Amino acid sequence: MITQMPKAVAGIKIPDSTITRQATELLREHGSELLYNHSLRTFLFAALNGEQKKIAYDAELLYVSAAFHDLGLTPHYSSPDKCFEVDGANAAREFLRGHGLPAQTLQLVWDAIALHTVPGVAPYKEAEVALLNYGVALDVVGKGYEQLSEAVREDIIRHFPRGGFKAKVIPAFFDGFKHKPETTYGTINVDICAFMMPNFEKKNFCDAILHSPWSE
Template identity: 35%
Template sequence: MRDPYETFDLPRTDVARAAFRFAQETEAPYLFHPSVRSYLFGRELGRLRGLDVDEELLFLGCVLHDLGLTGAGEGDQRFEVDGADLAADLVREHGVPEERVEVVWDAIALHTSPGIPSRKRPEIALVQAGSGADVLGMDADALPRDLVARAHEAFPRLDLGRAITDDVVRQACRRPGKAPALSFAAVLLAERGLSGDRPTWDQMIAAVRWGD
């Protein structure tokens, strides 16, 4: 692979380079590749929308946003929160101020929460927008064809959608706490008929002690 820093003009700060290396070494290629593509697509969508974007923060949020699906990032919380915690620790170790760490945490923790990131600062909104463009093709028509082609050539898709879905489901089956009611993981379990004896929303309401 040609130097992605030259090919795509990626941020070159010490923490950005450290985050890139960490993600590359920690994630399987099918997870690492979309982490970079989401930055390329999110950055371009920000440019098209005329947003004033902190490139380092956007890069950190994008390149680290799936750490919760790795062995290094898997804990007992939903994968978005586990990943945000690990990413925050990583950037904090490189001297990033807490107010910037908080932006990275929010961007990662919220990236599967529709309707919330778009109301936050641009870096948080664009982590979701970039990953949404990459995984689901949202706003894909707005992206330059040349950029999309170069991104896919440098970072192939490797059946991304199915692969990450399987990861989320496997984690949730091993650790039920990773799929709290109404979360993205819980929806995937329900769609695959793997919810087991988890209560439905109606059952949860019916069990409320106040006797509504």
Template identity: 30%
Template sequence: MCPPEAFTSTAGASTLEPDSFVPQTEISKVAFKFATFLLHPAILNHSIRVYLYARDIAAAKGSRYHDEPDKQDLLFIACIFHDMGTTDAFNGASRFEVEGADAAVKHLAMFKFSVWDKRDVWNAIALHTCNGIVQRMGDLAAILRLAIEIDFGRTDSVDGIDDLAALKATFEEKFERKDIEIVLADAVVAQAVKNPAKAPSNSWPGGLYRAYLQDPEWKGVNKAFGA
């Protein structure tokens, strides 16, 4: 595993061009600035790529998360906060997905969003590792999960996106992967080492933690990452 301090480094926001992809609203701009100071650079880039995929998926679906300005903000917040629970700032007692969901709702609470919008964002983030469940928790949750799957290697066709391979190449050239699979798994495991309750046995974090305990000297991608 990487040393814990690797999970608290800043992303160097000055190297990014947020005006080219961040919705130009206060809620999204503040969220992005917040993320650049908290997320590991690899996780920040992953979150940006997930948003870019999600934006294209929403457009292809004719989703309200593409067509309605307020919903565009919700899509951005869900994507940029979905791994926020890996940071020291939001390393609470719950598993990282729940901590990220709680953090997103706290951010939304500073703006005028309905309880239903907050619920949809919370569900999308808290359940994003729960394959087979999250897809049935509403449009936002399904879009976020599909975007994450694409960033982690899904190659089969997606309705409305003509050349997924070309899209991936474009996004990864601009926002490099930086060993995201290793960084993300190590961040989740580092929290579980200190508090095993954050990695329930039947969860994705739990699988990562078990794989680590079985071979703590392993240096590559956690053997349970794709489980």
């Protein structure tokens, strides 16, 4: 069950500002308990990686990025025709625009969310983009698991429990884009569609090339 936000977990201070408090409330309002806990664990894993590698990052922007990164899966923010990463990125951009933040900041957060499922690109961009990708990968597939002590992992999970995450997260992701499976083309989410839909046929890039309208 979602409880009051702690001030710090595993040595990482939880940003406490008007922007982060409002982002948390939106996550609580529109996200599930599963997505809430996943998003907060993602922030903490991302921030810990930044601290370990001595990477300068904006904790407030990283937190907002983590809070919004999966909100595109929710009915409130989901569009009929865009991939969920873009829906979440658009929502975060509008949220931050409402707080008067500059265009460069809006683009940074947009990129962090839009690219959080693109492991071949995100790690080479700005700190907040790379760190969010790292935090997501650690929580979802355990990338970098061994780089955190058992005590640190347990402290994070005690505050933000996994609650059967491995069994629940694939259906939870699928629920966010089952009405628009075509938007998963070119992303890791196409594997979720293939797993959850017995008759799902992946689009093939080679077929797209060979069957293009060009004569040669």
